[in-house]
Amino acid sequence: MKPTTLVLISSIFISSIANADVVRTTDGAQLIGTIQLIDKGVIHLETAYAGVIKIKQDQVDSFQSDAPRVVRLASGTVMAGAIASNGGDSIRIQSEDGVLETSTTKVAAAWAPTAEDPEVARNRREWRYEASVDLTGKKGNSDKFRLGTSFDAELKGPNDTLAFFFDYEQAEDNGDKTEDRTAGGASYESFFSEVLGWYIRTELENDPIDNIKLRSTNAAGMSYRLINKDHQTLVARSGLGYRYTAYENDQEDESSATLDFGLAHTYRFQNHFKMKNDLTFVPSINDFSTYRVVHDSGFEIPVGSGDNWKVRMGIKNEYESDTTAEEKMDTTYYTKMVYSWD
Structure with missing residues (x-):
């Protein structure tokens, strides 16, 4: 394979990973896909190889999503922005108004901006x-x-x-x-x-x-x-x-x-x-x-x-x-x- 072709393929692969969401579990597994939803303590990760995988948050060591998400906290506060958890019991929400760090246990739900609050969908x-x-x-x-x-x-x-x-x-x-x-x-x-x-x-x-x-x-x-x-x-x-x-x-x-x-x-x-x-x-x-x-x-x-x-x-x-x-x-x-x- 020509070096230029190898570099092009590697660039596409690295770019796809960079644009994807990454979930790391407590047993060391790294899952790549798109976080569709966080609801009732469960992360819904859509993958190209296994469809939608549901992972309990207490089994997640960390996760990263550069794409914006709408987050509703248990207090009722709603924010929109990129979300990430770097391990432990903390989550960081990067919104237009700044950065909010809080406990993952305080996150009631998170969803894509084009989707709907799962609680509203359940009660409809x-x-x-x-x-x-x-x-x-x-x-x-x-x-x-x-x-x-x-x-x-x-x-x-x-x-x-x-x-x-x-x-x-x-x-x-x-x-x-x-x-x-x-x-x-x-x-x-x-x-x-x-x-x-x-x-x-x-x-x-x-x-x-x-x-x-x-x-x-x-x-x-x-x-x-x-x-x-x-x-x-x-x-x-x-x-x-x-x-x-x-x-x-x-x-x-x-x-x-x-x-x-x-x-x-x-x-x-x-x-x-x-x-x-x-x-x-x-x-x-x-x-x-x-x-x-x-x-x-x-x-x-x-x-x-x-x-x-x-x-x-x-x-x-x-x-x-x-x-x-x-x-x-x-x-x-x-x-x-x-x-x-x-």
Whole structure:
């Protein structure tokens, strides 16, 4: 290799290191990349070789960043400038107004000027929408057709969620309608501590196949957040409710006070695949043997490189202990194409 070429390559390499952020850990490792964020005592370092690495600040011996950062101290003071820690428990912020040296324990967060305070991002409520379709058919010895559609809208914050849903299902078997169900509802859930919260929900349903002209279910009660992690959540609910059912035939309308129990579980695998399980148990207070159980378990697989399209496969069971329909249990196996957006 020619000396001039070697000098040029060396200059580019040295220049790239000089412009990069450097983090040195207590065990002697030197990590080079870009400090995206310092939040809750963790440095987020984006590298070209391993993506974003998260390093606890108590494992960092020193770090250096010439690029400006916005720093928020625990006292609420906000400064912008280059940051560096030369070891120990001190950090230096070089701002336009001068140099501030303080303890690293007093740094609540630091982020790029083009980014947002992570605390503000965590506390923001955001709308999320989702639409799905499930369409299957068969012609030949038998003619079968099934259409299932749904729409969900969710306004979610760190400690509360407002949700709306709409479902429609229709199916035919050799010209005979086997499904014709429309349902919709809304719910709100809010947590006032890490574990405890409250909820309220309402649902309306019409299902002529099951002789239901109108079913109205309303409930409110307490929520218990048993697991609340980035990759997994588990919420249990218990409360009181009221259910009213008007039938298509001459059967007398029914209404009763109910108990309301529920479990909602989500689990995300490797930030891509997602499993979701929901279970609702609504017994009558007057007659505990009269109850309704709804179970829905699904698994989502992303389609393509984005987060918008995915395929959801699952099973849904609806059991009615006291019903005018021919069967007490309705079981649906589904494969849906789902599109979600903000």
